[in-house]
Amino acid sequence: MKPFAYHQPDQIPDVAKLLTSIEDSKLVAGGMTLIPTLKQRLANPPALIDLSKLGNLKGISDDGATITIGAMTPHAVVAASKLVQARIPGLAALASMIGDPAVRSRGTIGGSVANNDPAADYPAGVLGLGATIVTSMREIPADKFFLGLFETALQQGEIITAIRFPVPQKAGYTKFKAPASRYALVGVFVAKFADGVRVAVTGAGPGVFRVPPMEAVLSDNFDPSAIAAIKIDTDGLTSDIHAEADYRAHLVTVMAKRAVDAALS
Amino acid sequence: MGNVIGIGAAPKRKEDQRFLTGRGNYVSDIKRPGMTAGVFVRSPHGHAVIRGIDESAALAAPGVIAVLTGDDVKADGLGSLPCGWGISDAKGVPMKEPPFPMLAQGKVRFVGDMVAFVIAETPEQANAGAELLKIDYEVLPSVVGVLEAVRPGAPQLFDDVPNNICCDWELGDKAAVESAFRKAAHVAKLSLVNNRLIGNPMEPRAAIAEYEPGTDRFTLWTTSQFPHVVRFLMGALVLNIPQHKLRVVAPDVGGGFGVKQFHYGEEAVITWAAKRVKRPVKWVASRSEGYVSDRHGRDHVTEAELALDETGKFLAFRVKTLANMGGYLSTFGPNIPTNLYGPLLGGVYTTPAIYCNVKVVFTNTVPVDAYRGAGRPEATFVLERIVDVAASEMGIDRVEIRRRNMIPKEAYPYQTPVLVQYDSGDPMGCLDGALAAADVKNFGVRKAASASKGKFRGLGYSTYVEACGLAPSRFAGRLGARGGLYESATVRVHPTGQVTVMIGTHNHGQGHETTFAQIVSDKLGVPFENVDIVFGDTDRVQFGMGTYGSRSLVVGGAALSKATDKVIAKGKKIASHLLEAAEVDIQFESGKFSVAGTDRSKTFEEIAGAAYVPHNYPLEVLEPGLEEQAYYDPVNFTYPGGCHIAEVEVDPETGTVTLINYTAVDDVGTVINPMIVEGQLHGGIVQGVGQALFENAVYDEGSGQLLSGSLMDYCMPRADHLPMMKVATHSTLCTHTPMGVKGCGEVGTIGSPAAVINAVVDALSHLGVTHVDMPATPNRIWRLLQNASLPVAAE
């Protein structure tokens, strides 16, 4: 790890000021992704700006039609939240499947969504539920937020403060874990709303994506059998030493069926 | 006062007190005054010519003390890293043995090959300096697979090693095998790959070296399984340091599995550097660095054929293997796929003729060497797989074909056609025990239950034997060993009767401090807590070959047993004098020397005291002191073995294999501590399951990049992958080791891969699947099912 300056502001405007004034400075939330890259000397920021003193970034609130989760809320808190378990059990289940207990205690929803790892779990939940990413500058709908491999709509100096999730009628998440990393080799989030179904896939490609043909069919018939015959195009899917693209494509259908099952149970 | 805790008891492990309370003393815990930090600069290319190294920016960086390269090694006239085994081909032509410089000279041959060493005040500064080193590489094409490496036109690693073949080795009677094949009623054939593995001990490698000008002595602290061998190889053959001027310490070591039983270039570079910079130098590998520098294991491509008569009796076995050596010959490298492989191809069967040909091949990968089991898991996998293939092709039950060919208990000692002679064993007894323990009778019910959930269930057997307790020096010498393979122990009885044992094996997770103390407690009748075991320090321990090849108890324990016998013999002499009785009348039992048929006796403590306070003592005939030493060189290997039965369930939708049940009944000879034996079996089985289902070191052909270069991509077995295992012992006693022990460190790893894969193939056999290569990953199984003859039922 190379030396860096360390700041711990307690006001959002100060965070933004530091971020824009120190070139290449980085926000640190749980540090579960950032710190390993520093240790491996893959990143060399001159300064880290720690978000942990910003008290209003933590916590979960029920706004009736939506649930809002503060950006600095750790995965373990979401997983164990009675509120999330009652209102969006699929999201609590998703949080419980991330990494291991240590990672879940430190890693945050804001950090995960901002990082947009192509195999991370939260992006599937955020896109699958059609959530809104609330930032220090604006509100961004999930459909406009994830822009591909580690790319998001966040601008220089923009901080995620919370994620607002519409409460669905039913939702489920199923993850086929990559054997070594246990990130999603393929993860599928399915959410049923009064006006239709959303299906979001993580792990299979360079970024989280929706599956319109599945959404259409499930909107009519929310049952695993409805999508059993839907084949995913392998174009653009990832091939690596763990799984080739056609296997990932196959798993999308299998995991989607199981996610519907999970949503129904 | 504590109690005697003897052979067969299961006390908790002595060493765990310090490990579990954070009081272990590992190399990276050690700090020396004035210590500097070193970082190795490693090749990012699989194969390249080094055109030049510009050290100026690195040397100018803050804190950097020195930069050492291959040119400095050459200028100092240092030796190449030695290979401990020299094998020959059928005509007696010795293997090709190109030099293995401790820092690359002119060329790099694998990603991770060491190019330079940067020493600075702090690790951070050494890293920063290392990044400033400018190395001009001319990148060459790499070759990483054995099939590719022997093809005409393949990139050549060494100018004088045509086709990258180090040695074309063979064993067995080729003509007898050919004639048996001509008479065979059936020939089973199998092509398979034995996957490349990375050991991943919990503690990464590390080393510290220090030079004291006052005494002209070097000390090297290193994460080693065999410090005396490092002292010899490095001191005598690489750095030209006299043995009495070099101390090698391997303190607490956090796991080895073979990875730490080699003399590594890092050790030599650091020791050499400590004198050059006149300060202690420390290096601690990162996990990622371990992936590209710890010696890898396995990596075979094999074609096997088994000839059978019409009743399923094995007539002959023929095996052709290409074995990957990596970029250079490591300490035991060429021995593993040859001498530790071919002689095991007889298994527990009466196959009369066996021929084995192994081409040992260089590639642009990390050098390959011994990894838990070393050669024997590879042999067992080939044999136990082809037995299943033959059974299925001939329509004979898999257990039945094994029974028809098994060596009966009465036939021991049994001479195989491939050098080794098994002294004892009861494979049929192990098989019967395992069949019962695994509840094989009711497997059909369980299979039907799986089928009703859309899952395929399979059962797999592995009835196997291994050769361990490395090794009879005379035998090893004939096979090409350049050193002896005995072990030594000193038993020092203190004036107060407590005992310190100095032993040449090394404890890095095996529980030696407990097992060896039990042997002494049992034999001398002293309390278990009064015995300490000292190992891992060439200044404290007389000599030793270290720990590998399941040899510590078998060879080291035997030396300890002999030394303890000598203590008793001397004690009897002292007692005979003190008790004024003839020596033949002195008996030793339960810690007491007594005169037969009388109530006159002396305790062990009294004899120890007299030995060191010789007021009334037979100085004319006996020296004071009570300390004895023994060296033990075994007359034969030991042959533990047994029967493993794996039960798996395959999810055809995702290709996931789940290990549902695992049963092992093993013959490990006398059991000193059943808890420790059980732990060794569990650990060994898990490593074998890891190879069968999860672990795979993958290189990119062409670039030579290691694609599975971290725990994010290299899948280790985890607790939630495993069922509760049933392990039991069914022991016959070894006829030639002093206590009847056979060793238990590797059996689990040797028996298990075949059991697991045989179970996976069984689960899929109704679809026409006849073989699955390791690891049986979901992707691989799914693809097999795509290509299988029957459509897969959807959920």
Ligand SMILES: Cc1cc2nc3c(=O)[nH]c(=O)nc-3n(C[C@H](O)[C@H](O)[C@H](O)COP(=O)(O)OP(=O)(O)OC[C@H]3O[C@@H](n4cnc5c(N)ncnc54)[C@H](O)[C@@H]3O)c2cc1C
């Ligand atoms: C061993 C291990 C296993 C893991 N397994 C999984 C898994 O199975 N599934 C999974 O999804 N993830 C997994 N993760 C990742 C984990 O979920 C991390 O928590 C997550 O990726 C990043 O969250 P963090 O709070 O640690 O962010 P950090 O590491 O602190 O930051 C990550 C990035 O996001 C930026 N950032 C952080 N917070 C904000 C914010 N509020 N606004 C804008 N930018 C911000 C940072 O600047 C940085 O670039 C794993 C991690 C580890 C170490």
